[in-house]
Amino acid sequence: MNRLTVVGIGPGDRMSLTLAADEALQNCDLIAGYTVYVDIVRPWYPDKEFLATGMTxxxxxxxxxxxxxxxxxxxxxxxxxxxxxxxxxxxxxxLRGESEEPEVRVIPGLTAALAGGALLGAPLTCDLAVISLSDRLTPWELIEKRLVKAAEADLTIALYNPASKGRPDHLRRACDILMRVLPKERLCAVARNIGRDGESVETMSLGELAGYPADMFCTVFIGNAAARLIGGKMITPRGYRDV
Amino acid sequence: MNRLTVVGIGPGDRMSLTLAADEALQNCDLIAGYTVYVDIVRPWYPDKEFLATGMTxxxxxxxxxxxxxxxxxxxxxxxxxxxxxxxxxxxxxxLRGESEEPEVRVIPGLTAALAGGALLGAPLTCDLAVISLSDRLTPWELIEKRLVKAAEADLTIALYNPASKGRPDHLRRACDILMRVLPKERLCAVARNIGRDGESVETMSLGELAGYPADMFCTVFIGNAAARLIGGKMITPRGYRDV
Known part of the structure; x- marks a missing residue:
């Protein structure tokens, strides 16, 4: 068939697959990926051949x-x-470069900001930024600059990779930087294990977030100036004039 | 059943629905929404009752x-x-406020940045911002500020609502603002009618984008400093050290 389809599988539950992703995975003859992601899809397509490779x-x-x-x-x-x-x-x-072989298709999937936002309520109704706190491929100084500019622009911010074993203090460092621009009372939230066992959400202030024990299974949300709790949900009102 | 499920249907083709969205739409007994979106899903669930309301x-x-x-x-x-x-x-x-009735569920869907990004290649591999150019609910001055800060932060930017009949020149104004910070050669792209008839993508420079005849069916991408064309696709290399 000479085709490679890059499939976004969403946060980890089968129901978050798109119909296109499900169809591609059902019809292919080899499913490749990082070990952890291959282990997620393996029970959904038990008859497939799998090719798993390790981290990094x-x-x-x-x-x-x-x-x-x-x-x-x-x-x-x-x-x-x-x-x-x-x-x-x-x-x-x-890696394919200017070659036309093999055919490559990209099927998008629900990124954690969308899936976590839906669990929390509606924190991402307005303009937003997605920023990773991993400095494996991006210098920390650039990450700091992006945090400051996004906060100055009053964007709702979704933080990916807020911490890992190798960088346990990145979320605290990010919050300290954000508090140069934002009040420590700013509404924030953490979505943990989205779509997987132990799925949970918590809301808190930016000051509290600085001390939150985040790990690599967390997605963090920094509210914009309008963000607030309504009925226990994190909501960013858009300001419809007819409300 | 006393339940309202807010369903993101993705860009407009049925295969971009998630399994969860498809299940909710199949099992509900009334589908409500803006006329244009109701008309998109009507052929997929012809036996349902529909409730359509107009723009704004x-x-x-x-x-x-x-x-x-x-x-x-x-x-x-x-x-x-x-x-x-x-x-x-x-x-x-x-609108539900502090009431617990009815039950509300939110099912996320593929936003245009993700669906358009997949069509273009992989423009959104790194930190990004999503900014709407509609000033119906957001003052234009704040939109300008967000554009400048996002560009200064070297975020890839997805622009929503780049133009409409009532504001035909917003994309030009946004590009003029971005060119205060970014070179006019910066790689940009437009995805049009994503998931619908007439779906197409085009890449161009920021200077060319300023004169592009965008409409409300366009999603616009402003590349970060690393963005480039590879095999005709818009790609933002992440800088993996083992490539």
């Missing part, structure tokens, strides 16, 4: 998937959330 | 949907793209 092996993973497609297979490369946002679609195109 | 009637639409749910019906309120991002979920919660 992004280029190797994409190369193997491209090679399998070039060898005539119909391959899906799965990404958690969206296939583009912090996903593998870009790297696949980079 | 957002609060009326949400009130009618809440009232139908309170009266015992299982109602889906459909939103184009995501149910949260510029969608109706926030307004529904605002």
């Amino acid at each position: 092996k992004e280029a190797e993973r994409c190369r193997l998937a491209l090679e399998a497609a070039e060898a005539g297979r119909d391959v899906c490369l799965v990404c958690s959330g969206d296939s583009g946002i912090y996903g593998m679609a870009g790297l696949v195109y980079e | 009637k957002e609060a009326e639409r949400c009130r009618l949907a809440l009232e139908a749910a309170e009266a015992g019906r299982d109602v889906c309120l459909v939103c184009s793209g995501d149910s949260g991002i510029y969608g109706m979920a926030g307004l529904v919660y605002e």
